[in-house]
Amino acid sequence: MSLKPPVSDHDHIQGHSQAHISLVEYGDYQCGYCGQFYYIVKKLQQHFGDKIRFVFRHFPLEAHPNALHAALAAEAMTKYNKFWPMHDILYEHQQSLDDFSLIEYANMLGISEQQFRNDYNDPALMEKIQQDIESGLRSGVNGTPSIYINGKKYEQDYSYEYLVKYIEKLL
C-alpha cells in the first residue's frame, strides 16, 4: 500500500527535503500508541540526523473525544511557524488535552487566548485535517499510528530497534 498523495509542500515536514528516508506518520494526539511512538520518532531523528525527514498527518479518531480539537490547536499554530512546538507539547501532555489546556499551551507559545480563539475557528484548519484523514483512508491507514517509509506502508514491528535496522537497510 502506498502513500496517497505523496509528501508535498502542504505537509508538515521536519528535516531535509533531500533526505534519503521519508517517514510519514498518521497520528492522533490522544492515542496512547502514538504517544509512545512520538518518543521513538525523536530517537530516530537523533540517530539518523539529516538522513531522515519526518512528516506528520492528522488522523484523529472519534473514539478519542479531545483528538480533533488537539489537531486543530496544532494546525492553528502553523501560521506562526509553531506547528512542531505545539505538536511536541501535545504529545508530552497527552493526559491534558481538554480545551482549557489547549489555550494554555497556545499561551506557552506566545499566542494569546483571544488570538488563539480567532485562529482556531478558521474553517481552513478543519479542511486541512479532513484532507489528511482522507489521504490516510486512501493510503490504507488501519490504526494509529500508521507509518509510511519512503512512500510504502510499514507493516512490521514499530519498536525503535527494529525500525533502526529496517531503515539502515534502505540507506
Place this chain on the structure above:
Amino acid sequence: MLKNGRQAPNFTLNATPDQQLSLSEFIGKKVILVFYPADWSAVCGSELAIINTSVALLEKYNAVVLGISVDSKWSHKAFSEKQQLRFPLLSDFEPKGAVSQLYDVYNQQQGYSKRAIYIIDENGVIQWSYLPPDEINPGVDGVLEALDKLATES
C-alpha cells in the same frame, strides 16, 4: 463468500434494543456491509474506528455502512456509544449467526462472524467482497478503490 453480480440476500436485524433494520430499506443507496468477530476486541475496535472516520467520505459515494456481529443488541449499544460510532451495528444474535451464514462468512468453530466486507449497489446487487485473515485489520482503501471503480463503470 457470495459471488459478485448476485442479489444480496435480504435480512432484518436489531440495530438498537428497540429498532430493527432491513437491508431492503437501503435500495437506492450503496451499502458497505462489514462483518466482524466481536465488539470490544482490540483489532475490531480499531477496524470500526477507521471505518467510522470514513463515514463522511463514503456518503459522497452515496454509501452507508452497516456493521454486523453476533453480539447482543445491548453490547452493540454500549460499544457504539463508547466508540462514538456514526453507523448502525446489527445484532446477528438470534438465531445466532444466521445472517453471517447466509453471507457465507460464519466461523462455525469459533461461533462468530469472520471479518469480511461486501459492497452492495443501489439495486441490492453484490459488487465487491473482501475476506482478510482474522488477525488482519483491513483499512478502507480497498473499499474506496472499489467504489471509485464502480463509479467509473456506471
